[in-house]
Amino acid sequence: MDTRQQNPEQSAGSTETVAHQAAPESQTQQAIEIRELWKVYSSSDVDLDVEDEELVDSLEESDESVVAVKDVSLDVNPGEVFIIMGLSGSGKSTLIRCLLRLVEPSNGIVRINGQDVTAMNKKELTEFRRHQVAMVFQHYGLLPHKSVEENVAFGLKLQGIPKKERLERAREALKTVGLEKWAHYLPAALSGGMQQRVGIARALVVESPVLLMDEPFSGLDPLIRREMQDELVRLQEEMHKTIFFVTHDLDEAMRLGDRMAVMRSGSIVQIGKPAEIFANPADDYVARFVQDKRDEIRKADEQMAELAKAQAAAEKVVD
Numbered sequence: 001m002d003t004r005q006q007n008p009e010q011s012a013g014s015t016e017t018v019a020h021q022a023a024p025e026s027q028t029q030q031a032i033e034i035r036e037l038w039k040v041y042s043s044s045d046v047d048l049d050v051e052d053e054e055l056v057d058s059l060e061e062s063d064e065s066v067v068a069v070k071d072v073s074l075d076v077n078p079g080e081v082f083i084i085m086g087l088s089g090s091g092k093s094t095l096i097r098c099l100l101r102l103v104e105p106s107n108g109i110v111r112i113n114g115q116d117v118t119a120m121n122k123k124e125l126t127e128f129r130r131h132q133v134a135m136v137f138q139h140y141g142l143l144p145h146k147s148v149e150e151n152v153a154f155g156l157k158l159q160g161i162p163k164k165e166r167l168e169r170a171r172e173a174l175k176t177v178g179l180e181k182w183a184h185y186l187p188a189a190l191s192g193g194m195q196q197r198v199g200i201a202r203a204l205v206v207e208s209p210v211l212l213m214d215e216p217f218s219g220l221d222p223l224i225r226r227e228m229q230d231e232l233v234r235l236q237e238e239m240h241k242t243i244f245f246v247t248h249d250l251d252e253a254m255r256l257g258d259r260m261a262v263m264r265s266g267s268i269v270q271i272g273k274p275a276e277i278f279a280n281p282a283d284d285y286v287a288r289f290v291q292d293k294r295d296e297i298r299k300a301d302e303q304m305a306e307l308a309k310a311q312a313a314a315e316k317v318v319d
């Protein structure tokens, strides 16, 4: 069966389904609410009517357009680390960018801490981006001719914070990520892992309640990556931010995520706790993500069993 054609609501297995995600308006305010979000990239102007199935089908089939995000609705709780996982091209970056309208959604509503981002005018949006949400990208793009501390303080400059205060806060943020000694260096003097830490300090310093992270650790080698994950877990214990985190990596998702959503061809196919999804993948696509990890665990179990057997045999000989 071609699972790509399945309705995600039908395919979400026994874990929490997409249909159950949208909280009624009367419930406690969610940190991030996404409702019926769509993004169609197209070389020509498209007047998207999401109810028009024929139009949607033709957009999906056309070479001139890509339906990158397709009818995504989900809620993220305050203080939650919410992971978006999916194969390359499944729409993760488009989705996370739509949250701040770095990519303009074609349809739908995004509310962050109760504020309707999709209804904001340009000025409101700029203000909102400066104060309410910080974003960390895979390649952070530090300003090469500015010192590490100036890079970190840059967001505060945009907020109009006086120089003395912003440098003090930048140093504080650098301390949090263990880089206080590097404040006066240029970014080029730092390793990849350290530069990514600067990126994180830069996101932390604005003290926004929401943090968006698009594969922030993907460019790092495995050991450093693990260190950075541990560091994020440690920081989150103090910060309690709402974190929306994109990754390809199931290990990373399981280490960091309170809940995760799996994307395929622009749609969400399953939402749940990482361990639930691991135990109960909704369809073949999700199972493929989980399979490598299962193989790893099975091999480790087999090795442990072999070891136990060898030990028992050795003990018998001694007896």
Ligand SMILES: Nc1ncnc2c1ncn2[C@@H]1O[C@H](COP(=O)(O)OP(=O)(O)OP(=O)(O)O)[C@@H](O)[C@H]1O
Pocket: 041, 042, 066, 067, 068, 086, 087, 088, 089, 090, 091, 092, 093, 094, 095, 248
């Ligand atoms: N600016 C753009 N114009 C046209 N198509 C785009 C644009 N950006 C992304 N796409 C297409 O939209 C789809 C989703 O891309 P997106 O970058 O969101 O996926 P992704 O899940 O983040 O992938 P990756 O894991 O490789 O980063 C892909 O088919 C991509 O080619």
Ligand SMILES: [Mg+2]
Pocket: 092, 093, 094
């Ligand atoms: Mg991406």
